[in-house]
Amino acid sequence: YDRVLQGIAEYDWVWQSMAGYHRVLQSMAGYGRVWQSIAWYGRVLWGIAEYGRVLQSMAGYCRVWLSMAGVMQSIAGYCRVLHSIVGHCRVLWGIAKYCGVLQSISGYCIVLQSIVGYCRILWGIAEYCTVLLGIAEYCTVLWGIAEYCTVLRGIAEYCTILWGITEYCTVFR
16 A cells, blocks of 8 residues: 555656746746737838838938939039020020121020020929939938848847747747
């Protein structure tokens, strides 16, 4: 009878040790849930980082447009000068209708009028570039957001590692 009781006690000790292991596995599974929630946030941050890459490429294109807009604005400055010269040439054109001597000057004014036609086209392009300059200012803000998203991408890569740990802990759960 004593041996039977001793066997039962040993059997009970085995169950107690198994329950101890079970508690360890339960606590590991609890940590696994924490890592799962962190990894979910990591996925969100990864998506934001991907959006940040798109914003970085957009900001790169906007820098190109910003340099083009600067060139067009300088061309527009030259066009303003030519526009004022043509204003004077129109006066000379009116005088040349009555004066034969000034007709040679009016020929020069015809050339300037054709140049001004070209300058009007450049003026329209420069107005368009002013709009692009505003877009480029907006893209500078996007560039800052993209830099922030690069940081978030690093956090997301760290969270991907945590996701692997979570998958490992799920096995214990």
